[in-house]
Amino acid sequence: MELKTFPMGGIHLDKHKITSDKPIIEAGLPEIVYIPIKQHIGAPSKIKVQKGDKVKVGTLLADADGIVSADVHSSVSGEVIKIDDIVDADAYLSTMVVIKVEGDEFEPTIDQSPEIKKEITFSAEEIVKKIRESGIVGMGGAGYPTPIKATILEGKRVNTLIVNGIECEAFLTADDRLMVERAEEIVIGAKILNKALGIQNAIIAIDENKPHAIEIMKKITRKYVGVNVRVCESKYPQGAEKQLIKAITGREVPSGKLPIDVHCIVQNVGTVHAIYEAVQKNKPLFERIITVTGDNAAENPQNFRARIGTPASFLIKQVTTHPENIGKVIFGGGMMGVSAVNMDAPVTKLTSGILLLNDEDATKPPETACIRCARCADSCPMGLRPFAIAIAIRNHDNKELKQLHIMDCIECGTCSFICPARIPLLDYCKLGKMEIRKQKK
């Protein structure tokens, strides 16, 4: 079968998918969870609880403040012992609700039965309302509030929903495992979204290095009209929204525009699964699948189902008996993940993985002179010229930066990865974007 892919740049990455055959296991309950009230793009949510309150699993902790915001729910039952600003994985102070865990009591509205509920009885409006009330945001890492992407604005038209099962990041297998173990729920989730969007066409995109997921998804989708599987080439960054749309539909999102401008909506498989649970099972987003992994620093890498707010250290302890060997803790994958300041930062709705590197792997090699090999430009999936961006930044040439289309950078990190001189090209690109944004203000 013909493999879909994007035509410009991209690299074949050594993916380190060492956990792709490890079934999802329950991470268990930590003693204390730290739940940030802002786990999304947009306004922080308004806190609804106070110190001393008793909460259950699924209790609303914070209310969305406006459209671009999201509800936050408790992931455990217990007592709120503190609401404070605590350092998160990004090294920023973030307001968190700290809950001491007591037992594991769910809100009675949540359907905990294992059966799969196939029939979709809700209207489009009801579906969007349920998604909103469940606090669902883009779980692939962007954190964009999902209700916005499930509603079509006046004058816009959508004809294709792409369910993103590419997971092209190095090391991560959370989406892969979810597709293998919860295929039917994802397909029903896609049908639900189709209904909300008023369309008949959902495509589940999976890349070729997930044969197990492809096989299962193909089998399941045969029973559902309007949901189909497309297999993509295993290339980085195939899972990036614009690259995926190009591969699947051949349409190119114009510079500065959104997927909806080419009539597409892209949702991560994790998000679609959360939508299924929200709509069919009344279950707010309080847990997610997380790959905790590493080549040399994790002896027993795993795919966990973990409650939001679980400290990373609680998961790390379960994959290694020698935490002193860890040199770097990365929230996310090897290419785009964020290096955390401490091991106690909590997992959020966006944490798809925790990658552990030993001290040697964590050491960045020294930078040498650019040899003009053009690998950065040849492999940039957006057709940018990172070497020229780096020069423009050094020269403080903002006019040149705009001409270099700096704002189109998707920050995939391919340029820094591929550079034989180890120049931190992505840092220059990010710096350039900040400069341009500053100028606009």
Next chain:
Amino acid sequence: MLKLSTAPHLNTPTTTKGIMLDVIIALMPALIVGLLVFGMGALQVVITSVAGCVLFEYIICHYFLKSNPTTGDLSAIVTGLLLAFNLPSGFPIGLTLIGCFVAIVIAKMAFGGIGKNIFNPALVGRVFLFISFPVQMTTWPKPQAFNFMNTDMETGATTLGILKHLKADEFAQIPELPSYLNMFIGNVGGCIGEVSALAILLGFVYMLYRRIISWHIPVYYVGTFMLLCSIHWLLTGEIRHEPLIHLLSGGLMLGAVFMATDYTTSPMSKNGRIVYAIGCGILTYVIRFYGIYPEGVSFAILIMNAFVPLIDSTFIPRVFGTRRK
């Protein structure tokens, strides 16, 4: 303490040093053929040139720039090998060192070192020697395959030299030339590294396999030259314009595969590289067919090197989601 850094946290294993090492490996077949064909005379030039280039770079870094020597990236070895490949066997040691000085000190380090030079250092060294010491630079020992220790060398003209100096009344005759097979495997007179098309092709294939270079520059360069040469040959019908002879003799293959593809002195976009290679092909044809020199590859590449900044700012790849301007 946890280490902190920005993404990405992974790097390709390929480094500048690794790339240079691959180029050196790709140069090995041509080196072996050069040594087999020319013996001790060639070995002396290669050793002098490589040692000279590395030494000059080290001296400049250590004593003049007071910085960490960049000789560890192996690029000086590549320059040394390429310079030696562009010299005749038995070229005097002192003159070879002058070539190294010009290549490394003037053409490379004076511009800021690796990645900053405008012209290919090895070619600048060669052209300097060619203009300053024309006699020594055109004293071509005859090939003497496997007769390694023979230092009493006969000299003779190269194939291109024979063709260039034919008189008008000899055009119709077939001059005495090496066989195509000898030209292909390298048992002919010429510069140390340029004689064997086969060895250079092996190096080319290796570099393609290792993704050190793409095929565009060598193929467009040789293709353009061969096209013009063939047209000229068909129009005149003279044996001295026979394209296959021109392909297999002189520095065309060496230049197209190893010199024109130098990262630093070639364009950084695909279309730019194609334009640059076509320019090299045209200039090589013009110099070989209309100039006073039998050979035009070095000059052609150096002239196109000068156009690289202009090509780079003209042929810009299309950005995703935009139309080409």
